[in-house]
Amino acid sequence: MSLPQLRLSARIYSGFAVPLVFAVALAAFGSYGLLTIESSVERMSALSANTMRSLQISKELEVMRRTALQYKVDGNDAALSEGVAAAERAVGLLDAAAAATRSAERQALYGEIKTGIGVYEALRERLIAAGREIAVERSKLFAGGDALSAAAAKMVDAARGNDSLPLALALSDLEKNIQAVRVANWRFLATHDPKGPAVFKAAVAKTDETIELMQQSDLPLDVLTALDPVRLALSNYSAGFQLLVSALARGDALFTSEMAPKIEQLQARTAAAEASLQSDFAAARDLSEKTITSTESIQQIMAAVALALGVLMAWLIGRAIAGPIRRTTGVLMEIAQGNKDVEIPYVHRRDEVGDNARAAQAFKESLIRIERxxxxxxxxxxxxxxxxxxxxxxxxxxxxxxxxxxxxxxxxxxxxxxxxxxxxxxxxxxxxxxxxxxxxxxxxxxxxxxxxxxxxxxxxxxxxxxxxxxxxxxxxxxxxxxxxxxxxxxxxxxxxxxxxxxxxxxxxxxxxxxxxxxxxxxxxxxxxxxxxxxxxxxxxxxxxxxxxxxxxxxxxxxxxxxxxxxxxxxxxxxxxxxxxxxxxxxxxxxxxxxxxxxxxxxxxxxxxxxxxxxxxxxxxxxxxxxxxxxxxxxxxxxxxxxxxxxxxxxxxxxxxxxxxxxxxxxxxx
Structure with missing residues (x-):
C-alpha cells in the first residue's frame, strides 16, 4: 500500500513510532545504567558503613588498651567495666561487619580480630587476678606500716620521762628514718618510679642501722626491750614491700609483654581490613563514574538520532497532509462566498482528506437545498x-x-x-x-x-x-x-x-x-x-x-x-x-x-x-x-x-x- 493510500492517523502514528522506539531504547539503556550505578552506590554505602565500623572497632580496641593500663596502675574497677563494655561493642561491630561484607579476605580478618579479642579477654582475666593480688599485698603493706608506726610509738612511750639527751637524739633519728621508709613506699606506689625499690631499700637499711646503734648504746632497759618489736615490724614491712613490688612487676610484664602486643596485632588486622575496604570503595567509585560517563554519551547519541528522525518524519507527513487540506479549504471558501458551481477535489480518496472532500460535497448540496x-x-x-x-x-x-x-x-x-x-x-x-x-x-x-x-x-x-x-x-x-x-x-x-x-x-x-x-x-x-x-x-x-x-x-x-x-x-x-x-x-x-x-x-x-x-x-x-x-x-x-x-x-x-x-x-x- 502506497503512502497516499494510508489514512492520516496511520501516517501520524508511523511518524511518532520511530522516535518513540528510540525513546524506549534510550529509557531502557538509561535504566540499565541507573541500576548499575545504584548497585555501585549500594556497594559504596556498604563499604563506607564497614569502614566506619572498622574505625569504631579501632577506637574500642584503644579503649580496651587504655582501661587495662588504668586498671593496672590504680586498680580502678570502673575502668575495668568500661573495658569489658568496649570489648562487647567491638564484637558486635565485628559481627555486623562480617554480615555486611562479601569479601572472603575481610571476613577472615574480622574472624581473626574477634578471636584475638577473646584471647585478650583471657589476658585481662589474668590481669584482674594480678590486680587482686596487688590489692591484697598493698593492704598487707599498709597494715605493716601501721604496725611499724605503732611499735615506734610504744618505744617513745617507754622512753617518756627520761631526760637523757642521747636517748632523745636517737629516738628523733629513728622516727625520721621510719618516716623516710614510709615516704619511699608511698612515693613508689604513687609514681611507680623504677628507682623506688632502691630508695625504699636504702631507707630500710638506714633505719635498721639506727636500731642497731641504739641497741649497742647504753639505753634504759625498757627502751631496749621496745626496740625488738620495732625491728620486727620494719622487717615485715620491708618483706611486704618486696612482695608488692614483685606483684606489680608481674602485672607490668603481663600488660607490656602480652596485652599491649595483642592490641597492636588487632589494630594491624583492623588497619588491613580498612585498607581492603578503601581499595574496594575506590574500585566501586571508578566503576560508577565510568558507567555514568558511558551512559551519558550513549544517551546523547541516541537522543540526537531520535530527534533527527522525528524531524524528518514530521516534515514528510506534514508535506503529505498540508497540501490537500489547503486546497480543500480554498474550495470551501469559494462555496462560502456563494459559488455553488465549484468542483470538490479528492472525493475519491480513501483517507481523512477524502472524507473531508465528501463532507464538503454534501455541504455544497445542502446549501443548494437550503436556498430553495x-x-x-x-x-x-x-x-x-x-x-x-x-x-x-x-x-x-x-x-x-x-x-x-x-x-x-x-x-x-x-x-x-x-x-x-x-x-x-x-x-x-x-x-x-x-x-x-x-x-x-x-x-x-x-x-x-x-x-x-x-x-x-x-x-x-x-x-x-x-x-x-x-x-x-x-x-x-x-x-x-x-x-x-x-x-x-x-x-x-x-x-x-x-x-x-x-x-x-x-x-x-x-x-x-x-x-x-x-x-x-x-x-x-x-x-x-x-x-x-x-x-x-x-x-x-x-x-x-x-x-x-x-x-x-x-x-x-x-x-x-x-x-x-x-x-x-x-x-x-x-x-x-x-x-x-x-x-x-x-x-x-x-x-x-x-x-x-x-x-x-x-x-x-x-x-x-x-x-x-x-x-x-x-x-x-x-x-x-x-x-x-x-x-x-x-x-x-x-x-x-x-x-x-x-x-x-x-x-x-x-x-x-x-x-x-x-x-x-x-x-x-
Missing amino acids: VEAEQREADARAAAERTATMQRLAGDFEGAVGAIVETVSTASTELEAAAGTLTRTAETTQSLSTAVAAASGQASANVQSVASATDEMTSSVQEISRQVQESSRIAAEAVRQAERTDSRITELSQAAQRIGDVVKLITAIAEQTNLLALNATIEAARAGEAGKGFAVVAQEVKALAAQTAKATGDIAVQINGMQAATQESVGAIKEIGGTIGRIADIASAIAAAVEQQGAATAEIARNVQQAARGTDEVARNIGDVEQGAGETGSASAQVLSAAQSLAGESARLKTEVARFVATVRAA
Whole structure:
C-alpha cells in the first residue's frame, strides 16, 4: 500500500513510532545504567558503613588498651567495666561487619580480630587476678606500716620521762628514718618510679642501722626491750614491700609483654581490613563514574538520532497532509462566498482528506437545498405578516380603552393618599417633639433626685464609717487601759527585781570587803615570809586591787539600781495617770458612738425616702419614653405611608406612559 493510500492517523502514528522506539531504547539503556550505578552506590554505602565500623572497632580496641593500663596502675574497677563494655561493642561491630561484607579476605580478618579479642579477654582475666593480688599485698603493706608506726610509738612511750639527751637524739633519728621508709613506699606506689625499690631499700637499711646503734648504746632497759618489736615490724614491712613490688612487676610484664602486643596485632588486622575496604570503595567509585560517563554519551547519541528522525518524519507527513487540506479549504471558501458551481477535489480518496472532500460535497448540496427552501419560506412569511399587523391594530385599540381607565383611577387615588400621609407625618413629628421635651425634663428631675439619693447614701456610709472608727477608738482605748495595767504590773515586778539586784550587790560588796581583808592578811604573811613570800605578796596585792575594783563597781551598780528604782516608781505613777486618761477617752468615744448611731438611723430614713422619690421619677421618665417611642413609631409608619403613596403616584404615571408606548408600538407593528 502506497503512502497516499494510508489514512492520516496511520501516517501520524508511523511518524511518532520511530522516535518513540528510540525513546524506549534510550529509557531502557538509561535504566540499565541507573541500576548499575545504584548497585555501585549500594556497594559504596556498604563499604563506607564497614569502614566506619572498622574505625569504631579501632577506637574500642584503644579503649580496651587504655582501661587495662588504668586498671593496672590504680586498680580502678570502673575502668575495668568500661573495658569489658568496649570489648562487647567491638564484637558486635565485628559481627555486623562480617554480615555486611562479601569479601572472603575481610571476613577472615574480622574472624581473626574477634578471636584475638577473646584471647585478650583471657589476658585481662589474668590481669584482674594480678590486680587482686596487688590489692591484697598493698593492704598487707599498709597494715605493716601501721604496725611499724605503732611499735615506734610504744618505744617513745617507754622512753617518756627520761631526760637523757642521747636517748632523745636517737629516738628523733629513728622516727625520721621510719618516716623516710614510709615516704619511699608511698612515693613508689604513687609514681611507680623504677628507682623506688632502691630508695625504699636504702631507707630500710638506714633505719635498721639506727636500731642497731641504739641497741649497742647504753639505753634504759625498757627502751631496749621496745626496740625488738620495732625491728620486727620494719622487717615485715620491708618483706611486704618486696612482695608488692614483685606483684606489680608481674602485672607490668603481663600488660607490656602480652596485652599491649595483642592490641597492636588487632589494630594491624583492623588497619588491613580498612585498607581492603578503601581499595574496594575506590574500585566501586571508578566503576560508577565510568558507567555514568558511558551512559551519558550513549544517551546523547541516541537522543540526537531520535530527534533527527522525528524531524524528518514530521516534515514528510506534514508535506503529505498540508497540501490537500489547503486546497480543500480554498474550495470551501469559494462555496462560502456563494459559488455553488465549484468542483470538490479528492472525493475519491480513501483517507481523512477524502472524507473531508465528501463532507464538503454534501455541504455544497445542502446549501443548494437550503436556498430553495428559504425562498419558499420568505413568501409564506410575507402573507403571515400582513395578517398579524391587522390583528395587532385591533388588540391595541381594545387594550388602550380597558387599561387607560384603570390607570387614571390609580393615579387619582395615589395623589389623595400622598396628601393624607403628609398630614399624618407632620402630626407624628409634633407629638414626638413634645414627648422628647417632656422626657428631657423628666430625665433632669430624675437625675437630680438620683444625685440627692447618692449624696444621702454617701452621708450614710460616712456616718457608718464614723461610727465604726469611734467604736474602734473605744476598743483601742479599752485595750490601752488593759496594756497600761499590764505595764503597771510589769514595772512593779521590775521594781521588785531591782530590789533583789540591790540585795545581790550588797552581798557582792560584802564579799569584796572580805576578799580585801584576806588579801591584806596575805600581804602581811608574805612580808613575814621574806624573800620566799615575794611572789605570794605580788598575788595578794593583785587580789587586793581586784577586790577594790569589785567594791567600786558594785557601788556604781548600787547607785544605778537606786536611780532605776526611783524612775520605776515615777513610771508607775505616770502609767496610772495614763490609764485614767485613756478610760475617760473610752467613755467619750462611747458617747460619740451612741450619737453617731442615732445620726445614722436618721440618715438611713432620709435615704429611703429619696430612693422612693427617685423610683417614682424613673417610672415617669419610662412612661414618657414609651410615649416618645410610640410617637416615633407613628412618625415612621406615616413616613413609610407617605413614601409608598409617592412611589405609587410615580409608578402610576410611569404605567400610563408605558401603556401609551406599548399601544403605539403595537399599532406601529
